Amino acid sequence: MGHNEFLYPIIFGVVTGTIIRILMLKTDYRQYPPHLHGRIIHLALGFIAAGLGTIMVPSILKEEYTAITFLTLAASQFRDVRNMERTTLQQLDTFELVGRGNTYIEGIAVAFEGRNYLVILSSFFTTGFYIVFNIWAGLICAIVCFFICRKLMAGNRLKDLVDIEYSAPRFEGPGLYVGDIYIMNIGLPDRQKEILENGMGFILKPKNFNASITIANLGQRQAILYDVSVALGVYRDSGTPALVPLAKRNLKTGTLGVFILPQTKDIDKAIQILANVPALENAIRIPSKTLSQERQES
Amino acid sequence: MDTYITNKIMAVITTASNVSPGGAPVFKCQSKDDLYSITANLEAILDGIAHALNDEIYIIVKH
Incomplete structure (x- = not known):
């Protein structure tokens, strides 16, 4: 079966984006996201984000510019992630003996939204480097993206x-x-x-x-x-x-x-x-x- | 939606004779032990915090 010249770069970009999302999804002592289902939601969204970022490159190369406008749809999709996180956490907060407070909740919600955008960008650049140069350039780009994401994700501590x-x-x-x-x-x-x-x-x-x-x-x-x-x-x-x-x-x-x-x-x-x-x-x-x-x- | 009354004096418990009832019920006690046990009970029942204004006057406030 013959396949599209972009097949491998696309797979590569999606996989990289998803892996970066997994690596950013650390569950630590604060226990958030707490359980398997919560994690699956974020992995699924990370996968979608990776797909969107990846598809951008072939769309540009094939001069399918309308495809790129679909990104605006994606942005509103991921804004919903923030709403979803906020609502869930606020609901749960009323049953905590010591609550997180709205500022903390908002911080978590923003982080979850932001991470999806990081995944989109990572996938975009990785796929781009793969197509323009070769797989090794793509791989190096993926590693660089990972470190940049980690740097952007880590905030100050007390x-x-x-x-x-x-x-x-x-x-x-x-x-x-x-x-x-x-x-x-x-x-x-x-x-x-x-x-x-x-x-x-x-x-x-x-x-x-x-x-x-x-x-x-x-x-x-x-x-x-x-x-x-x-x-x-x-x-x-x-x-x-x-x-x-x-x-x-x-x-x-x-x-x-x-x-x-x-x-x-x-x-x-x-x-x-x-x-x-x-x-x-x-x-x-x-x-x-x-x-x-x-x-x-x- | 649930409505709660907060930041309100729910009860006054005192051994002083010069405290008269106003907006909140006043529980007059004869002894210190009486005062402590009634305050402890009311604190649990009213789900408020017992604050001491001085040695003789305690109030239960819901925060």
Whole structure:
């Protein structure tokens, strides 16, 4: 059976794109996407994205320009991915003991949409290099694309923004403190005892002004609490609203006091997890950049 | 959609005699132990947090 001259490049591009999608779909301690079915949805969409990116090259070469306009259809398709992720996660969030918060959810949703576009571009370039040069050029392009995707995907971590210190929670009257940061008012002595037994406190000192604004974001704080609660468990149940992990801010210094109620009290592990909490895209603020730009302009 | 009342004082528990009922029900107690046990119960029942305003006045707030 005779076949199209573009058959092998197309297969190559689709396979590369799909593999890149698989490699970007890491399931880590945050457990997302959690199960086989969630993963299959993303793999299927990654496959479609790879197909779209690949087909672009032969369409251009064959001067079938209308085919390329179908990409706009694809874009709206992948915007739905974001909506799908957002809706699912928001639904699930109401049943979490410690929720992710909308900022975190939006970050995840955007990442899922963005990854599909990365797959489209990777497949496009890989197929292009295969057709224009040869399979080896295609292969090298695929590897380069993989590293670029990985670089684009990896954001900042909390350890890039703050220094983390352990500080045992304490009570002054009914006021719960971590370091010198007031967390909340706990009235009952029994509750106080429970909190001192099970609670842990951490002080996050921002390394610069930008970091201080970023960690002040409520969504970022919720993300910190969520990640720690997932990794270390949480000493909490429905109907015990007093046992709630909280992060409060020292207004003067911008230092963040994080109070958590883990199931396993392991300081080193907790610091490690805090250090690896992602700095959320939507929370990152860089006011110093604007300031320095203004200075240059004036 | 469910509607919740939040940030509201659900109950006041006190051993002080000068606290009078207003917007929230007031539970007057004779002793400290009484105060703690009633507060603990109400906290669980009302699904709120018990806050101490001072040694004699406790409030349950739903957040």
